[in-house]
Amino acid sequence: MPLADNAPMPSLRATGSLRPMGVRFLINQGACSLLAVVLWQFGVSASLWENWVFSLLIGNCCWLLIDGGLRLAAVWVRRHHDGPATWPGWAWATPIVLIGTLIGYQVGHGLSRLVLGLPGQHALVQPRVLLLSLVAALAICYIFYARERMHAQHLQALAAEQQASRMQLKLLQSQLEPHMLFNTLANLRVLIGLDATAAQGMLDHLIHFLRSTLASTRLEAHPLAAEFDHLRDYLALMGVRMGPRLQSRFELPDTLAAVPVPPLLLQPLVENAIRHGLEPKVEGGRIEVAARRDGERLCLRVRDTGLGPSDTAAAAATAGTGFGLDQVRQRLHTLYGSAASLTLRRAEDGEGGTEVTVTLPLRA
Amino acid sequence: MTTALIAEDEPLLAAALRADLAALWPDLVLLPTAGDGRTALDTALARQPELCFLDIRMPALSGLEVAAALAEDWPEGPGFPLLVFVTAYDQYAVQAFEAQAVDYLVKPVPRDRLAACVQRLQARLQHRAPQADALAQAMAQLRTLLGTQAPPAQPRLEVIQAQVGNLVHLVPVDQVIYFEAADKYVRVVTAEREHLIRLSLRELLPQLDPAVFWQVHRGTVVRARAVASARREDTGKVTLTLAGRSETLVASRLYAHLFKGM
Numbered sequence: 001m002p003l004a005d006n007a008p009m010p011s012l013r014a015t016g017s018l019r020p021m022g023v024r025f026l027i028n029q030g031a032c033s034l035l036a037v038v039l040w041q042f043g044v045s046a047s048l049w050e051n052w053v054f055s056l057l058i059g060n061c062c063w064l065l066i067d068g069g070l071r072l073a074a075v076w077v078r079r080h081h082d083g084p085a086t087w088p089g090w091a092w093a094t095p096i097v098l099i100g101t102l103i104g105y106q107v108g109h110g111l112s113r114l115v116l117g118l119p120g121q122h123a124l125v126q127p128r129v130l131l132l133s134l135v136a137a138l139a140i141c142y143i144f145y146a147r148e149r150m151h152a153q154h155l156q157a158l159a160a161e162q163q164a165s166r167m168q169l170k171l172l173q174s175q176l177e178p179h180m181l182f183n184t185l186a187n188l189r190v191l192i193g194l195d196a197t198a199a200q201g202m203l204d205h206l207i208h209f210l211r212s213t214l215a216s217t218r219l220e221a222h223p224l225a226a227e228f229d230h231l232r233d234y235l236a237l238m239g240v241r242m243g244p245r246l247q248s249r250f251e252l253p254d255t256l257a258a259v260p261v262p263p264l265l266l267q268p269l270v271e272n273a274i275r276h277g278l279e280p281k282v283e284g285g286r287i288e289v290a291a292r293r294d295g296e297r298l299c300l301r302v303r304d305t306g307l308g309p310s311d312t313a314a315a316a317a318t319a320g321t322g323f324g325l326d327q328v329r330q331r332l333h334t335l336y337g338s339a340a341s342l343t344l345r346r347a348e349d350g351e352g353g354t355e356v357t358v359t360l361p362l363r364a
Numbered sequence: 365m366t367t368a369l370i371a372e373d374e375p376l377l378a379a380a381l382r383a384d385l386a387a388l389w390p391d392l393v394l395l396p397t398a399g400d401g402r403t404a405l406d407t408a409l410a411r412q413p414e415l416c417f418l419d420i421r422m423p424a425l426s427g428l429e430v431a432a433a434l435a436e437d438w439p440e441g442p443g444f445p446l447l448v449f450v451t452a453y454d455q456y457a458v459q460a461f462e463a464q465a466v467d468y469l470v471k472p473v474p475r476d477r478l479a480a481c482v483q484r485l486q487a488r489l490q491h492r493a494p495q496a497d498a499l500a501q502a503m504a505q506l507r508t509l510l511g512t513q514a515p516p517a518q519p520r521l522e523v524i525q526a527q528v529g530n531l532v533h534l535v536p537v538d539q540v541i542y543f544e545a546a547d548k549y550v551r552v553v554t555a556e557r558e559h560l561i562r563l564s565l566r567e568l569l570p571q572l573d574p575a576v577f578w579q580v581h582r583g584t585v586v587r588a589r590a591v592a593s594a595r596r597e598d599t600g601k602v603t604l605t606l607a608g609r610s611e612t613l614v615a616s617r618l619y620a621h622l623f624k625g626m
Contacts, residue, residue: 282402
């Protein structure tokens with residue numbers, strides 16, 4: 001069986017839930033009855049009734065011991081380590097199945113003889129019957145295991161789907177920040193009266209910005225060039241609002257233009273640079289967005305010459321609780337695990353400000 | 365002649381508000397537009413306009429901070445200006461303004477909304493309350509506004525890390541007597557010494573227990589138990605003497621109500 005000890009088996013349902021127990025009981029009766037017919041066909045005992053009684057009693061004794069043993073072991077394991085609620089791992093399951101079958105066979109066998117009033121030696125008391133019980137027990141165990149595994153995987157998939165849609169919604173909400181939107185519209189309203197051509201240009205940027213923001217929720221990835229275009233639109237809008245207080249600079253090597261990146265990954269970083277760095281600074285400043293290749297990794301850098309992180313902001317960013325950084329970190333983690341990283345620090349050259357670097361694996 | 369100050373950091377919006385006001389109120393004298401909170405405060409104190417249109421989100425000082433600073437530093441004599449807050453989108457701020465019956469405009473400002481605002485301002489200028497009442501009323505409104513606009517409390521700070529070169533001093537918060545804003549820094553003063561931390565008072569405040577540390581001035585937060593006595597001055601300010609420090613602190617008008625006798 002290609003299953004490791006720690007194979008995911010998290011039944012999200014409580015251990016004591018009775019419905020799956022009932023289902024397992026029924027499956028067990030069916031399997032035992034089937035086995036009885038097989039035994040009868042092979043002529044182990046001439047009577048189908050005898051075969052059935054033996055099969056059912058032994059089967060149920062084994063099942064009760066094994067199922068009970070597994071649940072108890074699972075509860076114990078869970079109390080001492082993190083683990084699934086119903087499956088203790090194969091290291092526990094193997095001895096439980098073996099011992100459960102041996103004892104269950106003995107007890108079930110004794111009971112059957114009592115019920116049928118048979119003598120000590122009977123055709124059904126044979127090593128091959130014991131072996132058959134063991135094989136049956138293993139098979140049934142495996143059926144249960146596979147069922148629960150499927151169920152758990154289904155629940156996991158559902159949970160992942162839910163989380164993904166929640167993330168999408170949060171992303172969309174954060175990217176269509178109302179304050180930004182209404183301020184932009186207020187500026188646009190003024191510009192229409194003053195300079196219709198400039199107003200049209202601003203409206204075009206707004207349309208592009210909204211289009212790519214909405215599209216981003218449906219895309220898994222888009223080319224880095226599209227990401228830069230989106231940021232250009234955003235900074236053009238902010239440029240109308242902030243006037244000469246905002247300058248921007250982009251650096252995207254042609255060789256990296258087509259590299260796929262998660263859509264709007266950098267948007268919250270640029271927004272932070274404006275909101276916490278440049279907007280609160282009286283004289284404003286410059287924002288730089290740059291991409292470069294570092295071996296097999298893609299380095300993206302958003303830097304501003306604004307106020308710079310205060311001591312608590314830098315601490316919060318390191319702890320992963322700052323601004324929209326948290327959201328970017330989460331996305332990186334979901335998509336790339338530990339292969340991607342985000343760091344925020346005070347820009348160390350003379351101009352000051354904040355520098356955020358995102359590193360992720362380069363995928364063709 | 366009525367003078368007005370517009371404080372707005374976005375040049376287009378400032379120009380538009382200027383033009384609209386000039387059209388609706390031809391006699392109004394408009395001071396040069398202030399592009400940030402600090403300039404707005406300085407201009408208002410120097411030129412003492414009757415009206416101030418304050419954008420909420422501005423560099424250096426927010427509109428509310430400008431209003432609070434004006435209430436603290438407004439000289440005796442001239443009437444306290446009528447304040448109109450301007451905000452782009454902030455439903456909480458708008459609710460707060462509504463509750464305080466403070467004039468506010470939501471950007472983009474439609475012409476008829478501005479016209480109604482102008483009429484209300486003209487009416488109020490004609491029946492101005494006496495100076496003392498106007499100031500008291502403005503301050504009561506501002507106190508509530510500042511309370512409702514305070515950022516949500518954050519985890520309490522236990523120890524302050526004050527860096528000097530490569531050395532970091534750890535200062536337990538319960539040894540701090542007062543915090544004082546100093547440009548981009550905050551001075552952290554204990555009985556024995558003082559430290560500078562790179563942080564604004566605005567960022568520090570939500571991390572302090574408001575029952576332990578009282579804000580007494582826009583730039584000063586003091587441990588209540590360290591205040592030995594408070595003397596009310598004629599200007600409405602209050603001078604505080606401290607247990608454990610020889611210097612005195614000043615509580616502004618806006619916070620003087622904290623030091624009334626029981």
